[in-house]
Amino acid sequence: MELNGLENFLEKIRSGRTPLGAAITFTDPAVTELSCAAGFDFMWLDGEHGAFQRETAMLHLMAARGTGVATFYRVPACDHTEIKNIIDFAPAGIIVPMVLTAQDAARAVSFCRYPVHGGTRGFGPRRGHLYGAGDFESYLAASAREPLVMIQLEHVEAARNLDAILDVPGVDAVIVGPYDFTMSMGKPGQFDDPEISALFGECCRKVRAKGLLLGCYTESGFDVWRRRGVQFMAIKNDTNAMLMGYEEMIRRAQGS
DSSP states (O other): OTTTTHHHHHHHHHTTOOOEEEEEOOSOHHHHHHHHHHTOSEEEEETTTSOOOHHHHHHHHHHTTTTTOEEEEEOSSSOHHHHHHHHTTOOSEEEEOOOOSHHHHHHHHHHHSOGGGTSOOOOOOGGGGGGGTSOHHHHHHHTTTOSEEEEEEOSHHHHHTHHHHHTSTTOOEEEEOHHHHHHHTTOTTOTTOHHHHHHHHHHHHHHHHTTOEEEEEOSSOHHHHHHTTOOEEEEEEHHHHHHHHHHHHHHHHHTO
């Protein structure tokens, strides 16, 4: 819907472009507003590792309205209440972390869809229905496909169960989380390790073969991930961006 920038995001992928995103952890919605102005294609609002509360999440989603930037929200866990607390604010996608099994994936889909669409989502349309000012039938039709159900592949156990996970109806996208993935394999941050690189490639091929959207979070190796078939990438979070900016300004001011 126009409210959350999803169509712009999907159109960029259909046209062969690679949407780029920022991960937001700061509570101030001005950070999201600024990041949209910087030219990103999507926001990854981080309710897992960020300091978001429910009201904060809504303000960040509102800050992106009208920019055409897609807004994805990562919940802390695959939990009905955690998803219910956010989904009524109409994000373009719900990112569910640490999905390890097909059962986890099925629960994520169920929590994101109303019973009329086969799910268990509680009814409280709020912002998605423009607080009652929107057309209800149009909203209900859109809710069959929005928000995107985006599961994170970030553990070696999930890789072992990937075939079954990808067979779950209603999963829209898989996002590779390489940092947690390498931790689960006892090789933290060793993205170029042959075993890890081969497993990343195999997982990405399986996701694309199923016709699902494929994304990742990475701050390097962009061409490598593109060759693996990744269609969208979150490339920086706000804390690291601030640190890098400050360090660069200090070096410039010192004349180094």
